[in-house]
Amino acid sequence: MSVKHGLLALLERGPMYGYQLRAAFEESTGGTWPLNIGQVYTTLSRLERDELVRALPEGEGGQRSYEITGAGRAELALWFATPVSRGDRPRDELAIKLALALTTPGVDARAVLQTQRTATMRGLQELTRLKSRSAAPGDLAWRLVLDSMLFQAEAEVRWLDHCEASLSRYAAPPEPVPVAPEEEPSEEGARR
The missing domain is CATH 1.10.287 (Helix Hairpins)
Known part of the structure; x- marks a missing residue:
């Protein structure tokens, strides 16, 4: 899953700001995919540039929430409708x-x-x-x-x-260790 599509899916629930998105993403994945807050805001900037989300006016706490656009909903619907191929992983x-x-x-x-x-x-x-x-x-x-x-x-x-x-x-069998041939008894040893 891409962070892009994960954030779009979360914004389909309603407008959220970066820290809310990060917490919701981690909660949705059971904490198995922790996100860096910088990654969330970088992704939001790209989504906004691509007109898949739009920034809302700052709220009372100075937080800027984002909402999904029609183009974002279309992108999300396409993502949900497209199977994940082994090559995409x-x-x-x-x-x-x-x-x-x-x-x-x-x-x-x-x-x-x-x-x-x-x-x-x-x-x-x-x-x-x-x-x-x-x-x-x-x-x-x-x-x-x-x-x-x-x-x-x-x-x-x-x-x-x-x-x-x-x-x-x-697995290749171990290389055989050469064994020295047995020495034949010398003539002297044979006479004794």
Whole structure:
């Protein structure tokens, strides 16, 4: 998800200023995607430049709220109607890290796998604890985000299992160590 579309979706609820948008964004994602307030205001400036939002007059507290425009609603509707393709997602750092571990001399790829598995399992346990604590019906958005993170962690564990099995199956066998041929007894040793 882009911050741009996240802010547009939040502004569809009604006008908000930067700090409100930041808090609502973090609440909507269950705190899994913290935003820097500078990123919020930079994005708002771009949205305003592109006429997707408009700044409202300053309020009593000196805060400038923003509201979504018709063009912003059209952009948001298009975003919701367009599926997310695998190519639109960020590169998978873990897959790249493992590929490099396999091809970098002196790196123990199995240790890299095991370190990641341990961290992923810890994360999975924490997510499971969080899920058991959030049972309120109003928490559906947070529960869905949490479920997504759980499924991703479970898939990562399965992928790590697959990688480990592949390493065992396809890893080059160790180079044979040359063994010195046995010496034949000398003539002197044969006479004795």
